[in-house]
Amino acid sequence: MGAKSIAVLTSGGDAPGMNAAVRAVVRSGLSFGMKVYGVMRGYNGLLNGDLHEMSMRSVSDIIQHGGTALFTARSPEFNTPEGVQKAAATCRNLGIDGVVVIGGDGSFRGARDLTGAGVLCIGIPGTIDNDIACTDYTIGYDTALNTAMEMIDRIRDTTESHDRCSVVEVMGRRCGDIALHTGIAVGAIATLVPEIPYDFQKDIVDRMKAAQATGKKHFIVVVAEGVGKTQEITERIQKETGIESRATILGHVQRGGSPTLRDRVVASRMGYHAVELLQKSVGNRVVAMKGEQIVDFDITEALNMPRVFDENLYRISAKLSI
Numbered sequence: 463m464g465a466k467s468i469a470v471l472t473s474g475g476d477a478p479g480m481n482a483a484v485r486a487v488v489r490s491g492l493s494f495g496m497k498v499y500g501v502m503r504g505y506n507g508l509l510n511g512d513l514h515e516m517s518m519r520s521v522s523d524i525i526q527h528g529g530t531a532l533f534t535a536r537s538p539e540f541n542t543p544e545g546v547q548k549a550a551a552t553c554r555n556l557g558i559d560g561v562v563v564i565g566g567d568g569s570f571r572g573a574r575d576l577t578g579a580g581v582l583c584i585g586i587p588g589t590i591d592n593d594i595a596c597t598d599y600t601i602g603y604d605t606a607l608n609t610a611m612e613m614i615d616r617i618r619d620t621t622e623s624h625d626r627c628s629v630v631e632v633m634g635r636r637c638g639d640i641a642l643h644t645g646i647a648v649g650a651i652a653t654l655v656p657e658i659p660y661d662f663q664k665d666i667v668d669r670m671k672a673a674q675a676t677g678k679k680h681f682i683v684v685v686a687e688g689v690g691k692t693q694e695i696t697e698r699i700q701k702e703t704g705i706e707s708r709a710t711i712l713g714h715v716q717r718g719g720s721p722t723l724r725d726r727v728v729a730s731r732m733g734y735h736a737v738e739l740l741q742k743s744v745g746n747r748v749v750a751m752k753g754e755q756i757v758d759f760d761i762t763e764a765l766n767m768p769r770v771f772d773e774n775l776y777r778i779s780a781k782l783s784i
Contacts, residue, residue, distance in 0.1 A: 464494075465559035465582060465740040469513060471501035472530040473537075473565035473572065476717055477588045477602025479725030480530040480564050485521040486733025487562045492518055494741050499558060503533045504565075505540035505572055508549035513556075525726055528605070528718045534565075540572055550579035560740035562733070564588040564601070567765060570748055574761040582745025584736040585761060588729075590717060593637035595767035596759045597750035601732065603640075604724040606633065606716045610644040613712055618648065618682060627651075627670070627681040627707040629696040633716050634686040638771065640716070641686035646779045651681045653779055654695075656688035657771040665780075666695075667702050673784050681705065731756050 470487040472480050484500070491498040498516045501507035524531045539545040553561065553576075560582035563573040566589040573583035587594045590606035610632045621628040634640045638655025645653030651673060652666045660666070670681055683699070685692050696709040721729070732749045735756045739747055748764040750757050759767075 464743050465496060467497040467499070467557045468560045468562065468737070468740055469499040469501050469508075469553070469558050470532070470562040471504055471507060471564070472532050472534045472588065473504035473563055473569035474534060475566065475589060476529045476534050477590045477600070478528040478605035478717070478719055478721035479601035479729040480588045481521075481524040481527050482721060482726040482729035483564050483586050483588060483601060483733040484530065484532060485525050486730040487737055488516045488521045489518060490734045490737035492516075494737065496737075496741075497557075499556065500532050501561075503535040504569075505537040505545075505549060506535050508552045508561075509537065509539055509545060511552055526720050528720055546572075546575045546579050549576060550581050553581045560584065560745060562586060562736045562740070567594060570761055570765060574746060574765070577746040577761070582740060582743065583761075584739050584745065584758075585748040585764075586729075586732045586736055587748065587750065590640070591634050591637045592639040593634075593769065594764075595769040596748055596764035598753065599728060599751040601725055601729045602717075602721070604722045605719060606640055607643050607647070608722055609716050609719055610640060610712060611647045613715065614644065614648045614682060614684070617710055618680075621680045621682065624706065625679045627683065627696075627699055627703070627705045629683045629685060629692055629699065629707060629709045631685045631687055631692040631709070631711040633712070635688045637769070638686045638688070641684050642772070642776055642779060645684040646775075646782065648682055648684070649783060650684040650779075651783050652683045653776075653783075654683070654685045654689045655771070655776070656686055658773070658776060662695075662698065666699060669784060670699070670703055670705070676784075
């Protein structure tokens with residue numbers, strides 16, 4: 463039979479490209495003859511009945527915008543068995559057969575619970591950190607990378623002018639992918655990530671001194687949020703090298719902005735695939751990208767997959783940075 467009526471929500475941290483995924487879900491669902499609801503503020507919308515029926519025009523002119531037109535929020539109430547049942551009851555009352563959840567690991571755990579309560583759910587990975595193990599790529603990652611790169615390029619202008627060292631903290635609490643790729647793109651002398659312990663003397667000071675001996679006078683150090691102590695690292699660099707050093711924390715600027723072409727296209731493909739699954743009455747799946755193919759996994763299997771950090775690329779970055 464397939465789902466006749468579906469809903470879409472965005473949950474957890476916002477990511478550029480979420481709007482493209484919402485647009486794809488709405489228009490794909492309508493093209494399959496489904497009724498489609500937009501749920502406001504994540505799972506809270508299912509708890510509070512804050513959702514509305516969408517039309518083709520409901521998602522006009524959102525593909526180019528960052529953030530999420532459906533808004534997002536954390537939902538402690540939904541993380542209880544009573545909350546899950548209340549959300550499922552909202553779906554049953556409106557005749558909603560399936561829900562597409564765009565977000566990260568926490569959002570997927572909610573989707574698994576809601577599927578267990580009788581509502582088919584499909585997860586789409588939307589998080590700038592690229593920290594979901596089952597997929598090679600998460601929506602928002604490419605935009606965040608480009609934003610971080612552009613911001614550090616601007617910081618470099620003043621770093622060069624003053625012969626300074628700029629220590630820049632980028633997002634990534636558990637995952638160093640943004641730091642690693644940005645570090646390579648901006649020619650950082652050192653990149654610190656949570657996955658790999660670092661030796662301050664060997665990995666920072668010695669590298670800077672070796673580069674100084676070849677005539678280099680200004681430096682960029684990229685630090686992932688999960689490593690922390692960015693200000694302390696900066697002060698220690700200045701103390702041990704004598705090079706004037708400044709810390710910059712990029713923060714939430716990395717979450718915003720117009721999504722890149724890659725984020726818009728991948729989000730559109732994933733949104734369409736999610737609706738295809740619901741049309742076949744398939745739930746409890748996470749849409750993912752492997753290579754350039756869009757695939758899907760059982761949610762529990764996806765949540766249990768170990769995340770693999772690209773240590774070879776990390777070694778390459780170290781070779782190129784001096």
